[in-house]
Amino acid sequence: MTPTVQSFFDEATNTITYVVIEPQGKACAVIDSVLDFDYASGHTDTRSADLVIAYIQEHGLDLQWILETHVHADHLSAAPYIQERLGGKIGIGDRITVVQDTFGKIFNEGTRFQRDGSQFDQLFREGDSFHIGQLRGDVLHTPGHTPACLTYVVGDAAFVGDTLFMPDFGTARCDFPGGSAEALFDSVQKIMALPDETRIFVGHDYKAPGRDEFAWETTVGAQKALNIHVGAGKSREEFVAMRESRDATLAMPRLIIPSLQVNMRAGQMPEPEDNGQVYLKVPVNGL
Ligand SMILES: [Fe+2]
Numbered sequence: 001m002t003p004t005v006q007s008f009f010d011e012a013t014n015t016i017t018y019v020v021i022e023p024q025g026k027a028c029a030v031i032d033s034v035l036d037f038d039y040a041s042g043h044t045d046t047r048s049a050d051l052v053i054a055y056i057q058e059h060g061l062d063l064q065w066i067l068e069t070h071v072h073a074d075h076l077s078a079a080p081y082i083q084e085r086l087g088g089k090i091g092i093g094d095r096i097t098v099v100q101d102t103f104g105k106i107f108n109e110g111t112r113f114q115r116d117g118s119q120f121d122q123l124f125r126e127g128d129s130f131h132i133g134q135l136r137g138d139v140l141h142t143p144g145h146t147p148a149c150l151t152y153v154v155g156d157a158a159f160v161g162d163t164l165f166m167p168d169f170g171t172a173r174c175d176f177p178g179g180s181a182e183a184l185f186d187s188v189q190k191i192m193a194l195p196d197e198t199r200i201f202v203g204h205d206y207k208a209p210g211r212d213e214f215a216w217e218t219t220v221g222a223q224k225a226l227n228i229h230v231g232a233g234k235s236r237e238e239f240v241a242m243r244e245s246r247d248a249t250l251a252m253p254r255l256i257i258p259s260l261q262v263n264m265r266a267g268q269m270p271e272p273e274d275n276g277q278v279y280l281k282v283p284v285n286g287l
Helices: 047-058 079-086 096-106 181-192 220-226 236-247 256-263
Strands: 004-010 015-021 027-031 036-038 043-045 062-067 089-093 122-124 129-132 135-141 150-154 157-161 199-202 217-219
Touching: 004 047, 004 199, 015 047, 015 157, 015 199, 027 047, 027 129, 036 047, 047 079, 062 079, 062 129, 079 089, 096 256, 135 181, 150 181, 181 220, 181 236, 199 220, 217 220
Parallel strands: 027 062, 062 089, 089 122, 157 199
Antiparallel strands: 004 015, 015 027, 036 043, 129 135, 135 150, 150 157, 199 217
């Protein structure tokens, strides 16, 4: 089955949100939504999420799933905002518990912050499946960028999050807490084992040197042949050495501090303090 895939590109965070629609049906899922956040003022905005909501409403679609490929470090999730308006279950990988444990400590969240994934409606494991109407989705656990990363394979389309980027850009960094270049290489092999014609939809695009347009759709065959980090038979050792030396040069994403605190709570803000105000913390020299 070939789902219809509608993409929404957020230029502020280079994130692509996908609406995945059952062919000849009304059911859909949203993958990796964005809540706009202006760090300087501490203000949120729902402009990006509202575009997705309007699309779903205009097409009379039934939103069944709001999926996250992982706990994003570069944008805030709009999953609860979308759920409040359109329904649907919020899903993520079951290894979210590891991510919650790691960042629960870093942000000193205390005992009120549950580290059991209970903020999400569904925790997926390798081999799980789910349905978007008649359309079946299969779950691959593809850690490396984070321990909880998933790839959602829906019909002939694979939503790989930050595991693979476009072939000319390569792969995602593996240096966040719990990341592993070795694990990422192995996860990529799992994706590469899908049929060559499988459409791959990546989680971000930054334009590669020499490319003028943003792009986010490719295929397994193209990744195998052309991916500059893992294609054309690159060895695990070569990849790990390249990835680790490159990661050592990368700055932290601009929104990592707010993103982690919100996304590890399934997109909810922390509880308000006793004055009714919500705060996000900055761990000084803690990340
Ligand atoms: Fe990410």
